[in-house]
Amino acid sequence: MTKTSVTLLALTCAFTLAACGGNQAEGEHAAGAAQASSSAGLPAGHIEAGMTLASKGGTGIAACASCHGAEGNAPIDGMYPKLGGQYADYIAHSLQAYRGGTRAGGNADIMAAQAKALSDQQIADLAAYFASVPTQLRDLQNAN
Numbered sequence: 001m002t003k004t005s006v007t008l009l010a011l012t013c014a015f016t017l018a019a020c021g022g023n024q025a026e027g028e029h030a031a032g033a034a035q036a037s038s039s040a041g042l043p044a045g046h047i048e049a050g051m052t053l054a055s056k057g058g059t060g061i062a063a064c065a066s067c068h069g070a071e072g073n074a075p076i077d078g079m080y081p082k083l084g085g086q087y088a089d090y091i092a093h094s095l096q097a098y099r100g101g102t103r104a105g106g107n108a109d110i111m112a113a114q115a116k117a118l119s120d121q122q123i124a125d126l127a128a129y130f131a132s133v134p135t136q137l138r139d140l141q142n143a144n
């Protein structure tokens, strides 16, 4: 697209706001549909907000660190998985599943109780935060 046609498009948009707004919404919808991820539809996550929630907790929400440890990497017991450096999508999906009751039973019930009060924004923030932390997770390469 040439500079002139970009300028023309911008001008056209300025004069036909409603039509352009419609096109934009269509574009966003298409982009959303292209994300097959289970956490599609969550708002953008904010690392800082996630860090505060993880270390201090919030209204009706215990600090994640009280079980998963500092940065999610120092669980107080082997039954608590490490979270630091995990894929944001995986964390978000897990939290949605705990909250929705589809990941339940056994130890998952402990975590389901923690996830009950989380909003979509808080899930996105926590996922962004834990994904940003240096990981101690490993794959099974060289495992016995």
Ligand code: HEC
Pocket (backbone or CB within 6 Å): 053, 054, 061, 062, 063, 064, 065, 066, 067, 068, 079, 080, 081, 082, 083, 090, 091, 094, 095, 103, 106, 107, 108, 109, 110, 111, 114, 126
């Ligand atoms: C009371 C202890 C406790 C607290 C507090 C807690 N968790 Fe958990 N969490 C657990 C347990 C136990 C599991 C393992 C559950 C299972 O087997 O599915 C778990 C599992 C998880 C998993 C799944 C990890 C994986 O590898 O599949 C995520 C994600 C998670 N917790 C996030 C959080 C976040 C975010 C918070 C803070 C809002 C939090 N947890 C607070 C006990 C806790």
